[in-house]
Amino acid sequence: MAILSDDEVIGSVISGRTRDFEVLVERYKHRIVNFINKMIYDYDEAQNISQDVFLKVFETLKKYKMQDNFQAFIFTIAKNLTINYIKKQKRITYFSSLLPRSGDAKHFSYEAGQESRIMNEEDEALLITGLRQLNENQRLALIMKIYLRWSYSRIADVTGWSIPKLETLISRGRTNLVKFMQEKRKQGV
C-alpha cells in the first residue's frame, strides 16, 4: 500500500474521515514530543503540550494551505505553544520568587525529578542546564538546527526570523553554551 503524503491525509481528514488524523499523529508524535522536551526539559509537560499541539492542528486544519509544507505548519504550532508555556513558567517563577521558599518544592517538583533522572550523566546534566539558561530564541534556533537538522531557510519559515538574525542567534547560542560549560567545568560543577 502506497504511503500517503501529508497533504493527501489532510485532504481525507478535511473531507470528513477524522480517523485518518491518526496517521499524522503517528507520523509526527515522536519528533514533536522530543522537540518540545528539548525546549523545556519536562517530560510530563512535553507530553501535555504535544497533545495540545495535535488538537490545535486538527482545529486549524482548514486554515492549512496544501503546499506540501505540513511540517512547517505543525512545528509552527508546536513552537508557539512551547514559547507560550516558557513565558508562563517565567511569570510563575517570578511570582513564586516573591513568595516564601517553603512553597517552591511543590510548584517545581518536576525540576528536582528532572535533575535526579539525569545526574548520573554529568555532562548531559551540564548541557541541559546550559541549554536552559539560554534565552528561548537562542535555544529554539539551536534545537531546530542541531536536533531537527533543519536548514536556515526552513527555520526562518517557521519562526519568521530573517536569515541574518537566525545566524546570529545560532552563533551566539553555541558560543554562550560553550562558555557556560567551560566555566562550570573550571568550577568543578
Next chain:
Amino acid sequence: MTGVSKTCMMVRRHLSAYLDQELAGPKREELVAHLNHCEACRLVEQELRELDLSIGRLEDIEPVMGFTARVMADISESKQNSFTSPSLVYALVFSFFLLVGILLAGLLMDPGTGPDYAEDDLSTVFAESRDLNLLNIQEQSFALLSNSSKPGITEHEHKK
C-alpha cells in the same frame, strides 16, 4: 581574551554558519583558508563541533503509552463541544425570542383567534357573575318578604 585578531573575530562570527553548511562563496573560502593556518580558530571550531555532537546525543524520550488514542479522544471531545459552540447557543436564543415574538404579534394582531377572554374580559365576566349572584340573593329576599306578607297565610296563622 588577548591576541584575537580582527580576522579571527570575523572568522568566529561565521564559524557557526560554516558548520551548518550555510556559508558559501568567497566568505567560505576565506574562512577555510584562515582555519588552515590558525590553530586558535581551529580549536574554537573543534569545541563547537563537540557541542553539536553532545546536543545530538541528548537522549530522546518516547511519547507516553496511548498518546495517539488520547489525542483522538481529545479531538472527539472537541468535536462534541463544537455542537454547543457560542454561535449555536446564540442561534438558539435568537430563535426562541423570535418564536415568542411571533406568538405575541399573533395575539395582538387578531385577538379573535386567541383564547375566549383576555384579562380585561375575564374581569368583566367575574363582575357580571357577581352581579348575577347579588340579583339572585335580592330575588330570593324579595320572595321571602312577599311570602311573609301574603294575607292568606297570616290570617290563617292568626286564626290558629
